[in-house]
Amino acid sequence: MRSMAERQAFPLTPWTAALIAMLIMLAVLFLTPTVGVLLSSIKTTRAIALGDLWSIPGELFLGNYAEVLSNPAVHRYFVNTVIVTVPATAASTALGVLAGYVFAKLPFRGASILFLAIVAGMFFPPQVILVPLFRLFNGVGLIDTLWPIFLVHTALGIPICTLLMRNFFATVPNALREAAILEGASEWQVLTRVAIPLALPALAVLATLQFTWIWNDFLWPLIFTQSDEKRTIMIGIVNLKGQYTVAWGVQGALSLIASLPTLVIFLFFQRYFIKGMTMGAVKG
């Protein structure tokens, strides 16, 4: 309905042409930084230093990528990041499913206050809990392992996951739960046989969001790890900055490779991603 009306309301007039020109300009402006990295990654350091970064290269120079991909430290960073990101994504999503289900389908006195308190957790700057967590993990000897990163991301994912899952489960009619219960299902069976199968799209939204967020995180690995063996990829970029001080091309290639998983997820699951962003109206 709407699109039809819009289509008719905007024939190609000077007005729309100006709009489109404006859009294209903005788009170019927005793309420039990303294109810049892309260009730098396929140019030699010499070419960049000579001020040739922003021209379209005549030939593809892959030396920077070769340099990054052959660096064993980069492999380690990647493995560490995966080890943290995948389980933490799964764990926070799972916990969000449990809590979200209760808040949506088994409300109790004080539930809305508790829910609000949990959701508020996603808005606070993480610095607020930095020192006590450092002391906690230091005390139990987990500093410089990947455990604290996994645990903290799991815990910090609970607010957004609970919020999105509660909102989703709230759209599942109560009658479905009741019908299942009359058929002999326990609450656990209602959850696993009815609610979760229906929630698969919502789970996809959450998983893409959480994966991106955890993969891109910098603060927690910075605080909880010290040795190069335990660093994640975002710390790696900063670390290697020293090693490749003027090797801008290598840095560009590393940035791109580090962003690849989230870029791929974003491009493939864009719809889910955007939905999650707006539903949670969330964290950047």
Added chain:
Amino acid sequence: MARVTLENIRKSFGTIEVIRDVSLDIDRGEFMVLVGPSGCGKSTMLRLISGLEDVSDGTIMIGGRDVTRVAPSRRRLAMVFQSYALFPHLDVAGNIGFGLSLARTPAGEIERRVRDVAERLSIADLLTRMPRQLSGGERQRVAIGRAIIRDPEVFLFDEPLSNLDAALRVRMRLEIARLHKALDGVTMIYVTHDQTEAMTLADRIAVINQGRIEQVGTPMELYHHPANTFVAGFIGAPAMNFLDGAVDDSGAVTFAGVTIMPSQPVSRRGRATIGLRPESFRLAGTGEADLVARLDHVEPLGAETLLHFDTPLTVRVNDVVPAVEGDTLGLVVDRTRIHIFPP
């Protein structure tokens, strides 16, 4: 198979009492309709019987067994929801067999019994369809299939027809009536706000208002002998006319400036509310009018005509009336059908 007995049921949500001391006896194999305006507590009563909601006080017996504290799935009952509550991610066979698969029934047996039920409801060719591909009527049959596969002793219906369009509603109403006959001895409890459904389906009707049962009886008992103005006004469409009036010592009834001697003796004396159904009138011939009223509006419905007078009074007559708004007509009151209620 199972008699359902409610004894002094109460239910409160917080400080709000929604069911106030309800007792009701439903016979084995009976079709009992709970009817009342929205918010009267009829759906809550159904949920209490099903066990989805706990009673605050009182006892529920099914088949002589006290099930007040028994889990819903062990009460040997099945429920058809207003929305049908079909699982959107399962096909028709999966929906009908859901309960059996929860009980870890062997796949072969599930398939056999699902097919059996589907054939009885003539939905065997729909078994691999998903719920969203079904029409309203088909959905209802699947919901019924999911209910009967478990051989329940009691069948609960929560306004199952209110999502259907008018034509389908009439058809599905017949189907439910037929189902009741086919499932010999299965007790059915049916909730609706539509008094026509109640009248056409019920063996007995319980009229509920503000958490209490106003009256229980067969449709005709309720129609002809309503216990109070609420029942009288709720059962029958268009609704009964209520007029302020009085009964004198001789038993003669006075209202709207007319005095009439009812054919049955009236025990009440003094001021009263007089109830007259729209069909308890006829147009008067010359000189026989009990009362004369000015016509406000005419609604010709084809088979019958509704006349709205400014008394106010609604009258239903079976013929086409050559009268227009503003005309004055004489009416004769059927003396056998005058209802007297407390004022």
Added chain:
Amino acid sequence: MERENRFWRVVLLFLPLSVFAVFVVWPLFSSFWYSFTDWNGFNPDYAFVGLDNYARIWTDRLFYGAIINTAMWMVAAIVLPTLLGLALALLLDRQIRGARIFKTIFYLPICLSAIVVGQIWTWIYQPDWGLLNAIISFVAGEPFTHAWLARPGSALWSVIVAWSWQQTGLSMVIYLAGLTAIPSDLLEVCDIEGATPWQRIRRVVVPLLIPSTIVVIALSVINSLKGFDILYIMTGGGPFHSSDTLAMHMYNESFKKYLMGYGSAISVVLFLIALVIIGFYFRQLKRIDEIYG
């Protein structure tokens, strides 16, 4: 039934609530406790120093600088991503060929990490061959080599611009969602009443976007409080602490100078600021709900 429900509530909530309590709620309250101590980060023991850390905040010039920078960041966060996001959403909320590609371009930065964004913008600001100086040189006709990130006057704003570049996509997405929620019959009424496109936007669309605007502004402000990663890689809070924010200052005091007690006191201040904003945000959300359903 209620008995079963109670049982399942406990069973299902146990794990999420305990993880949340141990790793989020408890540390939050501990921060208050440590803000009254002189814990140094290594020694298991610490002494209780009363309000010393808070007294120190009072005299800490760097803290004031950080507060002012955080405030400036917030103001910029209200203006830049909000206005740009709104403009983009209004431009894209129509059937333009390729609107999807445009949208993808504008929210692509959301999926990048702050570190990568910082890296990219460091190059743009690079004095010798960075794009910004190249453009200015080209326009001015003479070489321009301002070191954007190395000068106290421009470092903070340079970071804020980079941050806004990433944040704008989020604002746009929220505005677009708000726009699709406007019933089309309202817009058709405008056409029937003979409103010009501009009148339609100013008199009908923008007022109806007030709820989205509240969400966008609140999120921008809240996220600006979290500004840390991008600052860390671009300026590290420098030069001479000229781009320090509260979050950065807290990190420096705790993990560079190992004044964990003092760092905790700063984090308590940060918490209280966040609490006020979040409280305000939730109140507004409730109002939106009541007014707009």
